[in-house]
Amino acid sequence: MQHIENDPAYSGLTVNSGVAQPPVVNPYLKPRRRKPLPSASEMVEGILKGDVTTLSRAVTLVESLSPAHQAVAQEIIEKCLPYSGNSRRIGITGVPGAGKSTSIDVFGLHVLNKGGKLAVLAIDPSSERTKGSILGDKTRMEKLSTHPGAFIRPSPSAGSLGGVARKTRETIVLCEAAGYDNIFVETVGVGQSETAVHSMVDFFLLIQLAGTGDELQGIKRGIMEMADGIVINKADGDNIDRARLAQAQFRSALHLFPTPESGWSPEVLTYSGYYELGIPEVWDMIDRYFDFVKANGFFDRKRAGQARYWMYETIDEQLRNNFYRNPQVEQRLASLEQQVLSNTRSSFTAARDILDFYASLR
Amino acid sequence: MQHIENDPAYSGLTVNSGVAQPPVVNPYLKPRRRKPLPSASEMVEGILKGDVTTLSRAVTLVESLSPAHQAVAQEIIEKCLPYSGNSRRIGITGVPGAGKSTSIDVFGLHVLNKGGKLAVLAIDPSSERTKGSILGDKTRMEKLSTHPGAFIRPSPSAGSLGGVARKTRETIVLCEAAGYDNIFVETVGVGQSETAVHSMVDFFLLIQLAGTGDELQGIKRGIMEMADGIVINKADGDNIDRARLAQAQFRSALHLFPTPESGWSPEVLTYSGYYELGIPEVWDMIDRYFDFVKANGFFDRKRAGQARYWMYETIDEQLRNNFYRNPQVEQRLASLEQQVLSNTRSSFTAARDILDFYASLR
Numbered sequence: 237m238q239h240i241e242n243d244p245a246y247s248g249l250t251v252n253s254g255v256a257q258p259p260v261v262n263p264y265l266k267p268r269r270r271k272p273l274p275s276a277s278e279m280v281e282g283i284l285k286g287d288v289t290t291l292s293r294a295v296t297l298v299e300s301l302s303p304a305h306q307a308v309a310q311e312i313i314e315k316c317l318p319y320s321g322n323s324r325r326i327g328i329t330g331v332p333g334a335g336k337s338t339s340i341d342v343f344g345l346h347v348l349n350k351g352g353k354l355a356v357l358a359i360d361p362s363s364e365r366t367k368g369s370i371l372g373d374k375t376r377m378e379k380l381s382t383h384p385g386a387f388i389r390p391s392p393s394a395g396s397l398g399g400v401a402r403k404t405r406e407t408i409v410l411c412e413a414a415g416y417d418n419i420f421v422e423t424v425g426v427g428q429s430e431t432a433v434h435s436m437v438d439f440f441l442l443i444q445l446a447g448t449g450d451e452l453q454g455i456k457r458g459i460m461e462m463a464d465g466i467v468i469n470k471a472d473g474d475n476i477d478r479a480r481l482a483q484a485q486f487r488s489a490l491h492l493f494p495t496p497e498s499g500w501s502p503e504v505l506t507y508s509g510y511y512e513l514g515i516p517e518v519w520d521m522i523d524r525y526f527d528f529v530k531a532n533g534f535f536d537r538k539r540a541g542q543a544r545y546w547m548y549e550t551i552d553e554q555l556r557n558n559f560y561r562n563p564q565v566e567q568r569l570a571s572l573e574q575q576v577l578s579n580t581r582s583s584f585t586a587a588r589d590i591l592d593f594y595a596s597l598r
Numbered sequence: 599m600q601h602i603e604n605d606p607a608y609s610g611l612t613v614n615s616g617v618a619q620p621p622v623v624n625p626y627l628k629p630r631r632r633k634p635l636p637s638a639s640e641m642v643e644g645i646l647k648g649d650v651t652t653l654s655r656a657v658t659l660v661e662s663l664s665p666a667h668q669a670v671a672q673e674i675i676e677k678c679l680p681y682s683g684n685s686r687r688i689g690i691t692g693v694p695g696a697g698k699s700t701s702i703d704v705f706g707l708h709v710l711n712k713g714g715k716l717a718v719l720a721i722d723p724s725s726e727r728t729k730g731s732i733l734g735d736k737t738r739m740e741k742l743s744t745h746p747g748a749f750i751r752p753s754p755s756a757g758s759l760g761g762v763a764r765k766t767r768e769t770i771v772l773c774e775a776a777g778y779d780n781i782f783v784e785t786v787g788v789g790q791s792e793t794a795v796h797s798m799v800d801f802f803l804l805i806q807l808a809g810t811g812d813e814l815q816g817i818k819r820g821i822m823e824m825a826d827g828i829v830i831n832k833a834d835g836d837n838i839d840r841a842r843l844a845q846a847q848f849r850s851a852l853h854l855f856p857t858p859e860s861g862w863s864p865e866v867l868t869y870s871g872y873y874e875l876g877i878p879e880v881w882d883m884i885d886r887y888f889d890f891v892k893a894n895g896f897f898d899r900k901r902a903g904q905a906r907y908w909m910y911e912t913i914d915e916q917l918r919n920n921f922y923r924n925p926q927v928e929q930r931l932a933s934l935e936q937q938v939l940s941n942t943r944s945s946f947t948a949a950r951d952i953l954d955f956y957a958s959l960r
Contacts, residue, residue: 492851585672
């Protein structure tokens with residue numbers, strides 16, 4: 237795995253768009269030989285052949301903030317779209333310490349041993365702050381990082397959650413077009429990002445540890461109800477009894493929830509990532525889930541709903557950005573917020589005030 | 599309780615705004631004698647004196663769709679705002695059949711017997727469709743409906759959830775200014791409205807019945823984690839054992855959730871609304887909650903956060919409305935959505951297309 241965004245050859249990524257642009261030259265640096273980027277069509281061709289270097293380059297374009305790169309990236313995505321969709325998209329979450337990396341490593345190897353290819357992506361909007369907190373360190377996935385069938389890509393560097401999620405979703409399209417038939421999307425179980433991941437995967441796996449109440453502080457409320465499967469890690473040695481108890485507790489808790497829309501009753505299993513125990517059982521569950529939702533039509537319904545969701549989510553985010561990033565709006569809003577917080581202005585007249593102001597700006 | 603919105607005297611509600619406006623006269627109808635509405639200041643005076651008729655009229659203005667009424671309503675709300683906030687706002691939810699009405703009736707009477715006044719409001723965005731489904735029929739609350747200290751108001755008639763919730767939140771301000779020191783906000787536990795109610799109350803009470811899994815189908819996922827207290831109704835006669843079992847199950851499930859931000863561990867109690875058993879215990883729990891969150895500062899933090907939330911929520915809703923209610927946008931969006939659903943267009947380029955189109959309209 238190469239971290240292409242840190243590769244100097246890409247630091248000035250130029251696009252062969254047909255329009256010649258004068259390069260920005262720093263006279264104190266020796267000019268670097270720069271491999272020109274292939275055209276969108278050439279890249280699509282490479283992706284469809286499963287060429288990993290081309291795939292990596294395309295993902296780098298997707299993640300680029302440059303409008304020129306974005307334009308090429310969008311062209312590539314549109315062209316890959318008809319070849320996408322043929323994968324199992326699996327979201328994996330769990331608090332730090334639950335053993336996500338080791339688990340993904342062994343789950344991933346199990347999947348690869350059954351044939352096919354695996355892409356491991358991640359969503360962590362905080363990745364700039366805590367550089368390398370998630371998938372940043374490829375040594376965390378020893379087995380997968382050297383496996384020819386695995387493509388590992390860290391979280392796009394920080395931005396709004398919406399932006400990071402969009403890039404990951406677009407990367408899924410490219411990976412699928414390149415023939416990756418299993419996609420893992422990893423996320424940390426502590427923020428808003430689970431909702432984003434949940435909205436782009438078919439199956440949502442929650443990794444838990446034995447423990448109750450305070451020990452689970454880290455995990456966000458509501459995540460348990462999103463899970464299609466809960467797996468309790470570190471069910472080994474002295475810990476087996478605790479893991480089994482946790483399993484019983486989670487099972488009993490899930491009974492109190494209504495059956496999800498999928499009609500699938502989430503299962504609770506125990507395993508050990510470190511000792512590689514119970515891995516096939518976890519994967520059997522996931523296989524059964526896919527059989528189940530493909531048979532009852534939920535699989536397709538969910539995918540269509542997700543595509544629709546991302547369209548509206550993108551629109552809404554942009555509408556908000558246009559508004560909140562307006563410097564005059566920002567300034568006035570700060571003072572209105574103070575009035576609302578001090579109860580001298582109602583939330584609703586404050587909102588009307590700023591909306592009228594915004595309308596007057598245009 | 600009068601349903602003023604159905605009172606013919608109010609069907610043409612005119613506002614004494616100082617500006618004379620020619621009335622619209624239908625020559626085939628005899629002119630009705632119409633009591634002119636007092637000015638905003640006069641109404642605020644009446645509200646602060648606790649005059650129920652004035653309060654009802656003001657709420658009717660809040661609920662009115664007429665811009666003239668809305669202007670007066672906003673003036674009244676702003677003037678009442680400094681006198682608001684001195685109540686305990688309690689959200690009450692539960693699936694149909696859980697016995698919400700009977701419970702609110704006995705809980706309400708219990709509260710009133712301790713002194714003070716009680717307003718019972720409701721949020722049910724579907725109320726137009728299922729007229730009278732919630733609080734519509736005052737006979738559902740036998741004891742409260744005849745109690746001089748109770749003010750019962752059905753859900754504002756249908757509209758967007760945001761609109762209905764806004765009106766209820768504004769009504770809370772008016773009720774508090776009128777001296778109601780306990781506010782119940784009832785909602786049905788099946789839709790999006792719980793989130794709205796949760797965002798306007800201090801304490802969120804979930805009424806459950808004994809039963810697991812399929813029997814709880816009706817309740818929305820995620821609601822259990824919003825609850826500050828879960829109370830299991832119909833703990834009487836033959837049903838006591840089942841209710842106690844459910845209590846144990848819910849308690850055990852709650853242990854798997856992290857402690858809420860309030861620091862308060864949600865409690866699970868049993869009671870019988872019909873036989874009026876266990877009512878003081880439920881109320882003691884709520885008293886303890888208020889003592890707890892007032893002592894640790896969460897009460898004020900939550901209220902400030904809610905005021906901020908509603909400001910941003912109102913802004914976002916309006917930004918969306920401006921966009922989605924544009925007829926040209928609506929038309930183009932329908933065709934884009936089809937392309938996204940058929941996987942011929944990515945969610946993101948479809949979003950960009952419609953946003954560019956929207957920008958070109960202005």
